[in-house]
Amino acid sequence: MRPTSPAGNSDVRRHNTAMVLAEVLRRPGLSRAGVAAATGLAKATVSSLVDRLVAARLVDESGPQSATGRGRRGTGLVPSPTGPHGLGVEIGVDYVATCLVDPTGGEHAHRVRPGDNRGRPPAEVLAAVNRAVRSAKADAGRRGVAVGGLGVAVPGLVDRVSGVVRAAPNLGWSDVDIPAALGAELPVLVDNEANLAAVGELATGELAGTRDFVLVSAEIGVGAGVVLDGAVRRGTHGFTGEIGHVCVDPDGPVCSCGARGCLERMAGPAAILADAGVTAASAPLDRPLADLAGRLAAADPAALAAVRRAGVRLGIALAGVVNLLDVPAVVLGGGYARLHDWLAGPLGEELDRRVIAAQWSPTAVLVSALGGKAAVYGAGQAALREILADPDTYIRRVADPAS
Amino acid sequence: MRPTSPAGNSDVRRHNTAMVLAEVLRRPGLSRAGVAAATGLAKATVSSLVDRLVAARLVDESGPQSATGRGRRGTGLVPSPTGPHGLGVEIGVDYVATCLVDPTGGEHAHRVRPGDNRGRPPAEVLAAVNRAVRSAKADAGRRGVAVGGLGVAVPGLVDRVSGVVRAAPNLGWSDVDIPAALGAELPVLVDNEANLAAVGELATGELAGTRDFVLVSAEIGVGAGVVLDGAVRRGTHGFTGEIGHVCVDPDGPVCSCGARGCLERMAGPAAILADAGVTAASAPLDRPLADLAGRLAAADPAALAAVRRAGVRLGIALAGVVNLLDVPAVVLGGGYARLHDWLAGPLGEELDRRVIAAQWSPTAVLVSALGGKAAVYGAGQAALREILADPDTYIRRVADPAS
Numbered sequence: 001m002r003p004t005s006p007a008g009n010s011d012v013r014r015h016n017t018a019m020v021l022a023e024v025l026r027r028p029g030l031s032r033a034g035v036a037a038a039t040g041l042a043k044a045t046v047s048s049l050v051d052r053l054v055a056a057r058l059v060d061e062s063g064p065q066s067a068t069g070r071g072r073r074g075t076g077l078v079p080s081p082t083g084p085h086g087l088g089v090e091i092g093v094d095y096v097a098t099c100l101v102d103p104t105g106g107e108h109a110h111r112v113r114p115g116d117n118r119g120r121p122p123a124e125v126l127a128a129v130n131r132a133v134r135s136a137k138a139d140a141g142r143r144g145v146a147v148g149g150l151g152v153a154v155p156g157l158v159d160r161v162s163g164v165v166r167a168a169p170n171l172g173w174s175d176v177d178i179p180a181a182l183g184a185e186l187p188v189l190v191d192n193e194a195n196l197a198a199v200g201e202l203a204t205g206e207l208a209g210t211r212d213f214v215l216v217s218a219e220i221g222v223g224a225g226v227v228l229d230g231a232v233r234r235g236t237h238g239f240t241g242e243i244g245h246v247c248v249d250p251d252g253p254v255c256s257c258g259a260r261g262c263l264e265r266m267a268g269p270a271a272i273l274a275d276a277g278v279t280a281a282s283a284p285l286d287r288p289l290a291d292l293a294g295r296l297a298a299a300d301p302a303a304l305a306a307v308r309r310a311g312v313r314l315g316i317a318l319a320g321v322v323n324l325l326d327v328p329a330v331v332l333g334g335g336y337a338r339l340h341d342w343l344a345g346p347l348g349e350e351l352d353r354r355v356i357a358a359q360w361s362p363t364a365v366l367v368s369a370l371g372g373k374a375a376v377y378g379a380g381q382a383a384l385r386e387i388l389a390d391p392d393t394y395i396r397r398v399a400d401p402a403s
Numbered sequence: 404m405r406p407t408s409p410a411g412n413s414d415v416r417r418h419n420t421a422m423v424l425a426e427v428l429r430r431p432g433l434s435r436a437g438v439a440a441a442t443g444l445a446k447a448t449v450s451s452l453v454d455r456l457v458a459a460r461l462v463d464e465s466g467p468q469s470a471t472g473r474g475r476r477g478t479g480l481v482p483s484p485t486g487p488h489g490l491g492v493e494i495g496v497d498y499v500a501t502c503l504v505d506p507t508g509g510e511h512a513h514r515v516r517p518g519d520n521r522g523r524p525p526a527e528v529l530a531a532v533n534r535a536v537r538s539a540k541a542d543a544g545r546r547g548v549a550v551g552g553l554g555v556a557v558p559g560l561v562d563r564v565s566g567v568v569r570a571a572p573n574l575g576w577s578d579v580d581i582p583a584a585l586g587a588e589l590p591v592l593v594d595n596e597a598n599l600a601a602v603g604e605l606a607t608g609e610l611a612g613t614r615d616f617v618l619v620s621a622e623i624g625v626g627a628g629v630v631l632d633g634a635v636r637r638g639t640h641g642f643t644g645e646i647g648h649v650c651v652d653p654d655g656p657v658c659s660c661g662a663r664g665c666l667e668r669m670a671g672p673a674a675i676l677a678d679a680g681v682t683a684a685s686a687p688l689d690r691p692l693a694d695l696a697g698r699l700a701a702a703d704p705a706a707l708a709a710v711r712r713a714g715v716r717l718g719i720a721l722a723g724v725v726n727l728l729d730v731p732a733v734v735l736g737g738g739y740a741r742l743h744d745w746l747a748g749p750l751g752e753e754l755d756r757r758v759i760a761a762q763w764s765p766t767a768v769l770v771s772a773l774g775g776k777a778a779v780y781g782a783g784q785a786a787l788r789e790i791l792a793d794p795d796t797y798i799r800r801v802a803d804p805a806s
Binding site for chain 2: 037
């Protein structure tokens with residue numbers, strides 16, 4: 001088929017616009033001629049695409065890029081910090097958080113609104129989310145920047161095509177259509193909180209640029225973000241990272257999911273606290289985890305033994321992951337991050353014992369760099385990445401919001 | 404940096420040559436003008452790159468592509484079945500196999516040379532491999548085609564950078580440098596047999612075009628090939644797929660690796676045969692597995708119970724994989740393929756019970772389409788793909804073998 005139809009030309013422009021922006025993001029300061037050389041596109045094509053990216057504030061032209069004295073053509077192209085921002089939202093069990101992420105990855109206007117969302121009707125929670133989103137948009141307005149898209153982190157199974165939350169047991173949700181509830185003004189991306197926490201870790205902090213790791217995060221439940229080749233895997237349906245339901249003992253106790261010996265049931269925060277004899281009436285877990293950390297610091301034998309048992313179980317599950325995927329690092333997030341100093345020993349021993357290639361590829365046991373902010377920041381990053389991966393669609397949407 | 408250096412120009416040509424060939428592979432029959440439109444490259448650039456691909460027999464020009472009457476420019480470009488072939492080698496515990504794979508994926512000259520390689524000095528085995536390779540090259544010569552590269556499948560842990568076999572316990576190998584032993588004439592890619600079996604399944608048969616699955620294959624050991632987004636994952640070091648050492652019972656018996664309750668120790672072929680009371684003195688396992696299949700067909704209670712227990716254990720390990728990666732299918736290969744009809748039931752029940760998203764994403768339990776040929780065919784495919792992914796390097800190597 002010869003691409004003479006407008007659809008064909010528009011596909012080519014979409015592809016080439018993305019290619020040009022990707023080149024600028026990869027090598028900030030590149031000139032238009034440099035982009036042409038790197039992409040193989042004609043210089044005139046590159047110039048017209050760059051003009052559109054500059055007009056949409058996705059790219060800035062900085063000072064002279066080289067001393068060639070050829071004026072604008074010689075200026076350097078850089079991602080614009082005042083371009084469209086990603087708006088991150090996290091629907092936690094006991095809070096709603098928001099933040100803005102600019103095209104250079106900077107985080108702004110981080111806000112956490114406490115409130116128990118368990119058992120509350122989803123419509124009520126989503127109304128609160130809508131208020132938080134409006135407030136974050138107003139923040140963006142005051143900063144004179146556009147919001148280009150929404151990312152929403154939830155503690156549950158999310159269908160990656162529709163964005164529907166199939167199940168979020170700790171919220172009591174099933175089949176909640178978040179994109180429909182948040183309106184059609186902006187694109188809405190919904191994903192599991194551990195996946196988005198991994199997106200956040202990937203984009204900033206000590207793990208930035210790390211190509212392969214598994215983040216295992218304990219909130220009320222236990223989830224993982226699987227990062228391979230610098231990207232978080234979402235799987236065929238969007239249901240990756242359910243490490244909380246990996247079996248660590250087929251004769252173990254029955255989990256809320258109905259199966260025996262799941263990691264979450266045997267080494268999740270509730271199990272650790274119960275095993276250590278620390279009372280945890282309900283969420284939030286901050287206070288009982290702080291209590292547990294205090295007992296650990298005071299060398300309380302029951303607390304130390306409970307966390308050691310949890311470390312072994314976490315090690316059994318993570319050794320399976322490392323045997324399967326050959327990742328060089330596991331990262332502890334959420335409640336596990338707070339217990340890292342006591343978990344890392346027994347966990348590391350189990351990895352050494354069970355990873356068949358351990359002598360050639362020791363596994364690092366790291367701690368989350370972003371802490372409690374990881375999921376909401378990752379949600380903003382994910383929304384931003386959707387724009388940066390397909391800038392032409394963003395530009396056309398801004399030019400003609402009805403389209 | 405302005406790309407004025409020859410290195411810069413050569414990088415661009417390398418990139419563009421690969422892009423042009425990828426387009427022809429993706430849409431066979433495309434014209435030169437069609438390639439230009441699809442890639443955004445100038446028509447003159449495309450024509451010169453296509454000329455080089457045709458000269459190297461990587462691409463053929465077929466009859467008129469359309470009725471535009473513009474002669475050669477209108478002919479269709481297709482991958483050439485007489486272009487450079489990939490030479491696949493499988494070093495099995497009790498055989499060495501070879502085959503040739505042409506650029507359209509066709510398999511030729513499949514040969515299996517029986518011989519017990521266990522405990523034999525690696526140099527002796529590699530001398531036999533070298534003889535098999537020379538014989539396969541002679542086959543290629545008689546067919547009038549070039550061999551572009553070697554792929555070698557081994558039952559062990561392979562360092563993906565150096566191609567050194569770190570450990571192949573069932574061969575008794577450690578630190579065996581296959582690329583050095585097979586000479587410098589051709590590029591040599593070495594990988595684990597389960598990984599290459601997955602490459603083979605991906606390229607042909609019923610699973611061709613399937614984007615995501617995990618192949619779990621039982622030979623003497625148990626290994627997996629993890630396929631995500633249509634590519635076999637090799638991991639950071641090359642050590643992926645070691646599902647045989649995923650823990651299915653922390654209180655289980657001690658495995659040869661030193662850990663307790665590994666899948667291979669509890670549900671590998673040797674364990675199943677022992678549990679069923681079938682005598683298996685040594686490899687090859689063909690005869691005892693045929694004996695077991697006979698007993699299963701005759702509804703022997705001990706055999707049925709043993710395979711059911713193995714199915715449950717395989718289900719525990721694979722439910723963990725599906726929970727983590729959200730793949731829609733698991734594929735049974737090697738000895739497991741022969742037992743598929745009896746394993747699939749208990750395995751499927753365990754997946755239903757343990758996969759947290761099972762109600763929205765049932766997991767198919769499939770059987771390998773290629774059977775015993777999968778690894779050697781995949782080895783040839785992998786060698787071929789290296790050429791197709793970087794045709795410029797192949798073309799330069801053929802033009803100047805000393806470079």
